[in-house]
Amino acid sequence: MPEHTSVSVTDLRKSYGKRTVLDSLSLQVRRGSRTVVLGPNGAGKSTLLEIVSTLRAPTSGTVVVEGHDVVTHTRQARRLIGLVPQANALDPLATPREVLDFQGTVLGLGARTTRRRSHELLELFGLGEHRNTRVSKLSGGTRRKVDLAVALVDSPSLVVLDEPTTGLDPLARMDLWRELERLTSEGEVGTLLISTQDLHEAEVLASDIVVLREGTVVAHDTPDALKNLVGERTLTLTLDSPETTDGLVETGRAGFRTEPEHPTTVRLALPRDPAVLRAALDDIGAVAASVEGMRLADPSLDDVFAALAAG
Structure with missing residues (x-):
């Protein structure tokens, strides 16, 4: 041993x-x-x-x-x-x-x-x-x-x-x-x-x-290694209207997605590809005046459990 x-x-x-x-x-x-x-x-x-x-x-x-x-x-x-x-x-x-x-x-x-x-x-x-x-x-x-x-x-x-x-x-x-x-x-x-x-x-x-x-x-x-294995950091944006939110999802190039229960909120799993990340930043810049809130979250053990233990 x-x-x-x-x-x-x-x-x-x-x-x-x-x-x-x-x-x-x-x-x-x-x-x-x-x-x-x-x-x-x-x-x-x-x-x-x-x-x-x-x-x-x-x-x-x-x-x-x-x-x-x-x-x-x-x-x-x-x-x-x-x-x-x-x-x-x-x-x-x-x-x-x-x-x-x-x-x-x-x-x-x-x-x-x-x-x-x-x-x-x-x-x-x-x-x-x-x-x-x-x-x-x-x-x-x-x-x-x-x-x-x-x-x-x-x-x-x-x-x-x-x-x-x-x-x-x-x-x-x-x-x-x-x-x-x-x-x-x-x-x-x-x-x-x-x-x-x-x-x-x-x-x-x-x-x-x-x-x-x-x-x-x-x-x-380690906890951090498992979190990185199953997920990426997530950016959540709160915008000023459902119309702005829908527009970002429809025209954005980086994979923004809505939360049905929160019509002015979009989420984005931060891409590791530099080109896609630059596109995401450009998309956010285009609606910067409409951004009312922003939150960055790391993957959690809930994500690890859902992906590995219950998958």
């Missing part, structure tokens, strides 16, 4: 009877990245994360985490992985301190190391005032921080998060995003592997994006 790779997936297949969930899936997760996995329902996101996390065995293929095969060296791989599952699994009657102490004991860290690590994590996540509060009394966002703290007890190289902000209110979601960004920037976490259906979450968190469709990888790159 290359030195810069945290997770290596090769020809991974997972079937349940005649139903194939993952099909010849190959993937390299860059060490130190925040890799977000996108895809529609049924694309295989959760199954992929469960196999990487050693919770589910593949039908065929290999998954190697930091040099350890998750099937043949499950115990070694598991010690390198921290998991934040989609559903909160904390004991509602326990306190955050008790939950962390229990996790340290299960991992065999020893009493002194467990106490020290629990204290560090409670302080790291600002949970000190809640250390002795029952989990059932905590807010959803605070419980999610406890989930994340539990995943970090043994200082894993890889943290896997399956739909980490599901069910959280907008403020709690943004708070957790900030925590994840801080943890990676301060070196508390090496690599994040995140599954989400929230495109804004992916926009905020991802250094790398993997797009799944029907159990296989259809794209894997």
Whole structure:
């Protein structure tokens, strides 16, 4: 496995009877990245994360985490992985301190190391005032921080998060995003592997994006590279009348198009051909006196998802 790779997936297949969930899936997760996995329902996101996390065995293929095969060296791989599952699994009657102490004991860290690590994590996540509060009394966002703290007890190289902000209110979601960004920037976490259906979450968190469709990888790159792959910058003009708008669309040479619900608005995907771009500028110059508004927009992850995941 290359030195810069945290997770290596090769020809991974997972079937349940005649139903194939993952099909010849190959993937390299860059060490130190925040890799977000996108895809529609049924694309295989959760199954992929469960196999990487050693919770589910593949039908065929290999998954190697930091040099350890998750099937043949499950115990070694598991010690390198921290998991934040989609559903909160904390004991509602326990306190955050008790939950962390229990996790340290299960991992065999020893009493002194467990106490020290629990204290560090409670302080790291600002949970000190809640250390002795029952989990059932905590807010959803605070419980999610406890989930994340539990995943970090043994200082894993890889943290896997399956739909980490599901069910959280907008403020709690943004708070957790900030925590994840801080943890990676301060070196508390090496690599994040995140599954989400929230495109804004992916926009905020991802250094790398993997797009799944029907159990296989259809794209894997940085957010900016994927946006450039599926779309171009779009210029939107608001003109002074529907007549001016219609005239620009009919006589323009660069492919202006109208928005039926906004009769004074035209859009243009900025061409890369210099000659076509000059023609577009000439067309706009001809109606410059009628321009009342102008907006330039980059391609979004919505465009990426529509073109690749749902295409």
